[in-house]
Amino acid sequence: MASSFPARGRCSVGIERKLAAWKKAGLLTEEQALAIARHEESQASGTRWLVWGIASVGGLAIAVGIISVIAAHWDVIPDKVKLAACGALLLASLYGAWRTSSLENLWPRDLFLLFHCGMVPATIGLIAQVYHLSGHPWRAVALCAAFALPAALVAKQGLLTDVFIGFLTVALGLLMSEYHWSDNLFGSGDLRDLFVYAAFGWVLLLSVSAIRRAHPGAATAARRWGIGVLTFTIVSASVIWATTSSQWSITPPRPVLQWPLVIFLATGAMLSVQLWWIRAPALRAGLAAIALLTLFLCGALVGRADESNLLLRQFVGFGLFVGLCIAVAVTAAGSGSKLGTNLATLALAMRVFVFYLERAKNLMTTGMGLIGTGVVCLAIAYAWWRLRRTLPVAARIAGA
């Protein structure tokens, strides 16, 4: 009986390594591993992928070519023809979705719906161009989100939910920019934008368990965006956090708004309660730590309105942020989420860098400080690794 894998044709190296590891761990027999390898090779065989690849390139080239030709003659095309063609494409995409709804494989329908989601902003843009309309763009993007929602509900894949949430996220940012909420970001450190986005992230994560049963694809997309938006806000906050007025501020600071912070805390509390009930009891301590540290951090942010005890405030803020990142990383590791651990580590790294920059205010001292910190971290990691290696031996010696 052959004891080696089929001659390496199209069975990937990754699969071979995995099979070898599983065989070594006693999870697979030789015959099972061979059967899997042969199956994978048969799946990868043939030139179908090559044909699909060439066809895709050809189709894309034709589409882009048609768009280019139309763009070159855009000015001579009558407005009514442009509007009629756009409307026809809009309705044709839905007709295609309607016709393919009965198919067993719903990918074609979802593609038509995705095309419709793209045609909506194109139509809005065309009408604005033909009639020379102006206004704040958040309204147009919010409209796109409204039209994308039914498609997201109908679609089997989570991709259309990604589109809907994407439109929503952009509309939120544009709405805040219309009211100049970012003006205070680097000046008085008013993080209202980030609190609104963080609250939005909490809401997305809250919705995951509610929609998972009805629409698993959408739930996955909501979770993806919730984690993404939260990561963005945490990393941004770690960079923007400052306790002194920035020299970049050229406009008078606007009054600091507290209600975005309140909304953030309220939605965070709701999510904490939800996680408390649905997650394993072993994670509850971690969740409690995260909630408490978040509360303290928000308190530190509100409390730093005046400039006294600057050094203490910087260290307190830094310490709370580090504690929060560590709590998130440990809790994520405990729940088996490598992504959560990695993102928490990233936020921690950004905050350490910004802290040194805050204190040192120049790159040289920052660099020396970071190198020193890095050496300490590596030393701790090495010591931990050595301890893990020697401990089982010590336990065996103690047992004998």
Next chain:
Amino acid sequence: MSPTLGKRVVLALALVDLVFFGGWIALEESLRRGGPIHLPIEGYDPRDLLSGHYVRFQLVAVREAASFLSPRGTSSPQMFCIEARGGLYHVKGVRTGSASSCLPFLRATLDEWAHWDFGVDRFYVDERLANEVRWIQANPNTYLVAAVDDRGVVHPIDLVVNGNSFGSKGASR
């Protein structure tokens, strides 16, 4: 979601598309049916906007309106009477009576910089022509062709620079 329900949602979406976008286009067309007027403009700044190009400008009426009524400390919106002088419409004062007391009139609100805003400050121009606008100075043959509805809102139709129209060839007139 069952295929039947999915089909119904798609059908409803198509209906919404038809009603919404069709209604929007019909509204914009009807707002431009009135007799067009010529409003002088100043300030040119061709710039990109994603897939298209547009020209930013300011109506001369903004400056004229501020001379009749300072925007600072004034309530918004305000109505300004306009009159034709040499083929171009200029602000002649603040409307104090009902809508029929002066026709036509323009409706102005306050923008974020406390200036009068007549709601129109851009015109989409073919990108190959946009840069030409940069070198043109204000003169009697440079103006915005627009329709004004019965609420005093300005709806752009065409942009004429040095007597040359920069509107789309098939623009609604």
